Amino acid sequence: MEALLAGIIASLTGCGVYLVLRAYTFPVVLGLTLLSYAVNLFLFATGRLTVGQPAVISASASGYADPLPQALVLTAIVIAFGMTAFVIMLALKARAELGTDHVDGHREDERGQGA
Amino acid sequence: MNQAVIIPLLLPLLAAIALLLTRRRLTLHARRALNLAAVVAELAAVLWLLGQVAGDGILVYQVGNWPAPYGISLVADRLAVWMLLITALLACCALLYAVQGTDSGSRHFHPLFQLQLFGLNGAFLTGDIFNLFVFFEVLLLASYGLLLHGGGRERVRAGLHFVVLNLAGSTLFLFAVGTLYAILGTLNMADLALQVRDIAPGDVGVLRAAGLLLFTVFALKAALVPLYLWLPAAYAGTSAPVAALFAIMTKVGAYAILRAETLIFGDDAGPLAHLVEPVLLPLALLTMVVAALGVLSARGLRRQTAYLVVLSVGTLLTAFALGTQAGIAAGLYYLPHSTFAAAALFLLADVIARGRGALRDRLDPGPVVPAAPLVGGLFFLLAVLIAGLPPLSGFLGKWMLLRAALELPETPWVFSVVLSVGLLTIIALARSGSLLFYRAGGAVWGGYLLLPSVEPANADGQDTCVLDSEPGTATLTATADAAAPRCPDWSRLAPVLGLAGFCLALVAAAGPVTDFTAATADAVLHPERYIQAVLGGSGES
Numbered sequence: 001m002e003a004l005l006a007g008i009i010a011s012l013t014g015c016g017v018y019l020v021l022r023a024y025t026f027p028v029v030l031g032l033t034l035l036s037y038a039v040n041l042f043l044f045a046t047g048r049l050t051v052g053q054p055a056v057i058s059a060s061a062s063g064y065a066d067p068l069p070q071a072l073v074l075t076a077i078v079i080a081f082g083m084t085a086f087v088i089m090l091a092l093k094a095r096a097e098l099g100t101d102h103v104d105g106h107r108e109d110e111r112g113q114g115a
Numbered sequence: 116m117n118q119a120v121i122i123p124l125l126l127p128l129l130a131a132i133a134l135l136l137t138r139r140r141l142t143l144h145a146r147r148a149l150n151l152a153a154v155v156a157e158l159a160a161v162l163w164l165l166g167q168v169a170g171d172g173i174l175v176y177q178v179g180n181w182p183a184p185y186g187i188s189l190v191a192d193r194l195a196v197w198m199l200l201i202t203a204l205l206a207c208c209a210l211l212y213a214v215q216g217t218d219s220g221s222r223h224f225h226p227l228f229q230l231q232l233f234g235l236n237g238a239f240l241t242g243d244i245f246n247l248f249v250f251f252e253v254l255l256l257a258s259y260g261l262l263l264h265g266g267g268r269e270r271v272r273a274g275l276h277f278v279v280l281n282l283a284g285s286t287l288f289l290f291a292v293g294t295l296y297a298i299l300g301t302l303n304m305a306d307l308a309l310q311v312r313d314i315a316p317g318d319v320g321v322l323r324a325a326g327l328l329l330f331t332v333f334a335l336k337a338a339l340v341p342l343y344l345w346l347p348a349a350y351a352g353t354s355a356p357v358a359a360l361f362a363i364m365t366k367v368g369a370y371a372i373l374r375a376e377t378l379i380f381g382d383d384a385g386p387l388a389h390l391v392e393p394v395l396l397p398l399a400l401l402t403m404v405v406a407a408l409g410v411l412s413a414r415g416l417r418r419q420t421a422y423l424v425v426l427s428v429g430t431l432l433t434a435f436a437l438g439t440q441a442g443i444a445a446g447l448y449y450l451p452h453s454t455f456a457a458a459a460l461f462l463l464a465d466v467i468a469r470g471r472g473a474l475r476d477r478l479d480p481g482p483v484v485p486a487a488p489l490v491g492g493l494f495f496l497l498a499v500l501i502a503g504l505p506p507l508s509g510f511l512g513k514w515m516l517l518r519a520a521l522e523l524p525e526t527p528w529v530f531s532v533v534l535s536v537g538l539l540t541i542i543a544l545a546r547s548g549s550l551l552f553y554r555a556g557g558a559v560w561g562g563y564l565l566l567p568s569v570e571p572a573n574a575d576g577q578d579t580c581v582l583d584s585e586p587g588t589a590t591l592t593a594t595a596d597a598a599a600p601r602c603p604d605w606s607r608l609a610p611v612l613g614l615a616g617f618c619l620a621l622v623a624a625a626g627p628v629t630d631f632t633a634a635t636a637d638a639v640l641h642p643e644r645y646i647q648a649v650l651g652g653s654g655e656s
Contacts, residue, residue, distance in 0.1 A: 020283060025275070032282050039289040046297035069296070072245055076289055079252050083282055086259060090271070090278055093263075097271045103279070105272045 001049055005041065012038035025091035025101045032087065036080035043073045119167070120176035120191045122160045123199055123236040126153060131229035138222040147214045150225045154210050157232065158203040165196050169631065171638075173648040175242070183650045184306040188242035190649055193635040194447075198239040198370055201451045202363050204617055205458055206232055208610040212462050213356035215607050220265050227264070231257035231360065238367050242649055244295065245302045247371065248288050251336070255281050258364065261357045262349060273348035280335065280345045288332040294325035304378055305649035308642060311384045319386045326380055326390045330372065337368025339432065340402040343425050347409060350421035355465030358417070359458035359614075365428045366454055373435050373443070378642045389438065396436035396525060400532045402429030407539040416464040416476040416547060420457060423501055426536065427453035433529060434516045441519035443636035448629055449512030452621055456500040456509065459614035463493055466607050467551060478547055480554040486603030491552040493611060498544040500618050503537050508621040513537065515629070 012034050019031025047066030055067035091101070098105040130153035134146055141149070167174060174191040177183060191199075210228065218224040234254025241247050263274045296302055298318050299310040314322060331342075338346040346365070350358045372395070380390040406429055409422035431453065434446030468476040470484030484490050496507075503509035513533060520529040621628055638644065 016286075020279070028279055032279065032286070035283070035286045039286050039293070042290060043293045046293040048297075068302075069293075072293075072296075075245075075249065079249070079285070082256070083252070083285070086256070087278055087282060090259075090263070090275055094271045094275050097266075097268050103275060105268070 001051075005045055005049065009038050009041050009045070012041070023103055025094060025103055028103060029084070029087055029091055033080075033084055036076070036084070040073050040076055040080070043069050043076060045069075117174050117176045119160070119164060120174045120189045120240065121178070123157055123164070123203075124189070124233060124240065126157045126160060127229040127233040127236065131226045131233060134229060135223075135226040138226070143219060146225050147218070150228060151207075151210060151214070153229060154203070154206050154232070157236075158207060161196065161199045161203045164191055165200055167191075168193055168196050171634075173645060175648050184301050184303045187246050188303060188305070188649050189240045190242035190305075190645065191240060192645055192648075193631070193638055194370070194374070195239045197447060197451075197631070197635060198366070199236055201366070201454055202232065202235050202239070204451075205360060205363055205454060205614075208462075208613045209356040209360040209458065211613070212359065212465075212607065212610040213354075217265070217354045217356050223260060224264055227257045227260040228360070230254075231261060233257075235363060235367065239370065242304050243302050244304055244307065245292055247304075248285070248292055251288065251367075252285060254364070254367070255285070258361065261360070262353045264357060265354050267352075269348070269352040273345075273352040276345050277349045284332050284335040287328055287335075291325045291328035291332065294321060294328070298322050298325070303649065304374070305642075305646040307379050308381065308384070308646055309650070311379060311387055314385065314387070316386075322387060323390065326375075326387060329375060330391045330394075333368045333371040333375065334398070335368070336365065337372060337428050337432065338365050338402075338425050339368075339398050339428065340405050343402065343405070343428075346425055347413075347418055347421040350424060350461075351415060351418040355417075355462050358421075358461040359610075362424060362454045362458040362461065365424060366431070366450060369428060369431050369435065369446075369450070372432065373446075373639065376435070377443075377639045378645065381640070381642055392436065392438060395432060396528075399429050399432035399436050400528060402426075403433065403532055403536045404429075407536040407543075410543045411539055413543075414478055416467060416478060416551070417461065419478070419543065419547060420460045420464055423460065423540070424453075424457045426540065427457060427501075429536075430513070430516065430533065433533065434519070437516075437519055437523060437525075437529075439519055439523070440633065440636045440640055441522075442516065443639060444629065444633040445512060445515035445519050447632035447635055448508075448515060448621070452500070452508040452512050452618055455614045455617045455621075456497055459611050459618075460497050460501065462607070462611045462614070463490070463497060466490060466604060466611065467494070469604075469607075471551075478550050480550055483555045484551070487552060487555070489603045489608070491548070493608070493615065494548055494552065496615055497611075498541075498548060500615070502541045502544055504541070506622065508618045508625075511622065511625055 016031045016035035016038055019027045019034060022028055022031065047069035050063065050065045053063050053065040054061050055065045055070060094105070095101045100107045130150065134150060137146065164174070168191055176189040178187045178189060181187070213224070213228070231254055234250050234257055237250035238247060238254060241250055259274065259278050262277060263270055292302070295307060298314070298321055299307055301307055301310055311322070335342040350361055353361070372391070376389070376391060380387050382388055384390075403426055406422050406426035410419055410426060413419035413422055431446050431450055434442050434449060437443070464476050467484050467490060470490070471481045474481040500507045500509045503513040517530060517533060520526050
């Protein structure tokens with residue numbers, strides 16, 4: 001299970017980094033979203049992987065899942081959600097103001113070969 | 116008693132909520148008064164806190180009365196309160212400038228301003244590293260709004276870079292925090308410091324990676340080379356009071372580096388002690404060099420000031436990187452000076468830009484700015500402050516920094532870079548000053564002189580002044596005699612004078628201030644009392 005989760009986090013992070021390095025706002029926003037998914041899974045795993053264990057104290061529990069990372073992930077999800085919404089709005093505004101979705105505001109005709 | 120620690124957080128939060136709820140009900144005037152009152156109340160609260168901790172106290176407030184490593188601790192030690200004080204003073208002046216008309220564009224300026232203060236104060240006060248992340252996000256989200264306030268192509272373009280970079284930085288921050296928690300099992304910074312001491316040898320590598328990741332994030336906030344590229348465009352593009360307030364934002368990164376470096380990765384951290392020390396000094400010196408080149412090559416005063424902010428971060432981190440008590444004390448003295456001086460120059464650049472019509476703050480010979488002797492004199496004063504010439508506070512800060520570097524093997528590097536960068540700064544600022552003031556001739560530019568406002572601003576007529584930094588809103592005026600010197604714009608110059616006054620006060624009160632910073636540096640380098648206060652103090656609080 002560890003290997004599977006590590007692989008998922010690694011591929012999400014890899015795709016996220018690749019997309020963030022693109023020159024257009026849409027892939028960049030997608031990349032940031034993938035990175036936030038990756039980090040949420042990573043935070044979840046910092047409490048070690050357990051299956052079917054309760055996070056709060058109960059009389060019949062044989063063991064416990066660490067509740068703290070779950071709280072951290074909850075916070076991180078909320079923040080990432082808000083930030084993603086904001087960056088999407090900003091990307092739309094940049095598209096409207098600059099007339100292009102290039103992150104540096106270069107227009108199609110300035111780039112040599114069009115998309 | 117210790118509950119007072121949360122006041123600098125509650126005040127801006129409640130003020131922000133109140134300003135948000137009343138954004139359609141109250142007039143702009145009333146909301147300005149409310150915001151100003153809140154900022155002044157914060158300043159009073161911080162001054163009171165300063166009195167409490169100056170003796171040698173550390174006030175700890177455990178939120179919700181959860182005992183230390185499990186709950187969130189708010190810690191007001193000397194360093195945190197020093198940063199709070201700088202923030203509060205800066206906020207007063209930035210807001211005084213903003214109410215001259217910058218805030219009239221959108222209803223959300225005032226709530227965002229208070230939320231920004233909430234995030235800044237929280238970042239300084241928190242004793243929990245995940246909470247530090249949350250407050251970073253709060254201050255960043257507010258700063259995104261403030262940065263884009265007023266709109267315009269340049270702001271949107273610079274804002275997009277700023278937001279995307281900081282979102283990537285936040286992700287790195289979470290990775291670092293997650294790794295720290297996975298290895299050490301705690302998020303409380305005092306507890307982290309204890310757990311690091313008896314770490315298993317196998318975990319050193321992972322923890323080192325986490326520590327360096329954390330450093331990368333803080334370096335991004337502090338605008339250290341090579342992560343400074345977002346700063347010049349963002350600071351030069353936004354409105355003047357926001358840029359002035361942002362002068363403290365890079366210092367948050369420097370503060371976080373200092374805190375993490377001395378508390379978590381301090382002397383007692385075994386194999387991880389002084390984790391970033393080998394890279395911090397070269398990077399800080401390189402930052403100074405690159406920033407000095409930027410200062411020299413900038414073609415507008417705002418952009419030049421933005422590079423001066425980068426330069427001040429380099430100087431500050433050089434002082435912190437020395438790692439000695441004298442070095443950190445010098446840095447803590449230089450920190451308020453550089454913040455106030457850069458903020459004042461941002462505001463003054465806006466005053467100058469308003470008087471130069473379509474030329475704005477471009478460093479080209481242009482019309483004579485209104486009240487040129489006064490504005491030029493202020494520019495000269497600020498240039499002397501920033502370049503670090505005697506007898507003002509910039510000189511004192513740099514002198515203490517150089518004296519602290521004397522005892523160390525890195526002396527030649529620090530001396531050569533600090534002194535030559537100082538010379539380059541003097542050259543660049545002298546050139547700007549002579550272009551803006553001496554070579555200002557013929558009041559004509561393109562047949563017309565663009566004047567922002569011909570009626571002298573008076574204190575009670577602020578509400579009608581809806582001009583912002585957009586040239587399009589300026590009124591076209593025939594050049595004939597409208598260019599005659601008008602009375603200085605006192606309502607706009609007052610915040611600049613205030614900030615310059617704080618710098619002069621740093622000189623006048625250099626004795627007590629250096630005593631305070633020396634004691635603070637001592638406390639920072641010996642975190643036992645901090646750890647004791649956070650972890651052991653739950654019984655007495």
